[in-house]
Amino acid sequence: MIPGWNLALARVLMGLLWLYSLRWKLPPDFESSTETPLREWLELEVEHAAFGFYGDLIDSLVLPNFMLFAWLIFLAELAVGLSLLLGAFTRTGAAVGLMLSLNLLVGLFEVPGEWPWSYILMAMWHGTLLMSNAGHVWGLDGLRNSRKETQ
């Protein structure tokens, strides 16, 4: 097993990563004056789709219902960020984070300037957190667990 503090550090960093990345997808309009906003990223995924079906899905389903999906993405990333940062329901947070990372990998694979290995490494870290008790050190999962044991 990887030592608990090492996993906890990785978990906290991944949590901060998701929370920091909310900057360009903040409600209510999901626009950003300083960063490439969410809608533009989705349009880039259509324009430079590595997998045709994925580009078609974004084009025909996500972009026409942008506000709904923007809220879903925002809430999912916020929940994953908080889960991993606080070590609360960490395996669930890591599982959703893994799916979000794989989604980013598929969607941004051929977008110019993007480095797909970033998302492969993110997926790998979330897989590691999913398979471990990363919330048991420096996390609320550990606190909940120790309370259960003392009862």
Added chain:
Amino acid sequence: MTETDSQQGTLGVAILRIVLGLTILFTWWGNISDDFYTADGLRGFFDWVFLSAEDGGNGSSLSFIESIIDNTVLRAAGFFGLLQTIAEGLIGLGLLIGGFTRLASLLALLFFSGLFLTYFGGEEWIWTYVVLMAASLTVFLNYGGRMLGVDQLLARSRGESPLGMLW
């Protein structure tokens, strides 16, 4: 000499190590194909890194890093390009096969920390380097070559490496 518990490898760390090695090797090969490691390639890269975002560059903000690079790497860009080619290739190979993993992962950590500082404050998504640094640190601290790696054989046949810094 026998391995202590903390020096025995784990599958999770071995997977981290292999993916990290593949990441470095694929990027290294792409950079070679793009002539990145030549004197002109390195100069062009650092010009872009420190050029303001308004002018189409990355807009990195740490001026002391720019000063260090100006006074070291860019003074002998051809030499540093060659050094970088050799070092990155060996680090990637070491991590992939789990050979001299402690040294390779420590060098990888230093390399990614350098990139983090170089890109800091600019357009580049800095978290890429945080993820890479976390993976390198984990592989280093957890003797990442002791499972599915050459280091496992080295540790069994030769015992611990000097100061524990090679395998």
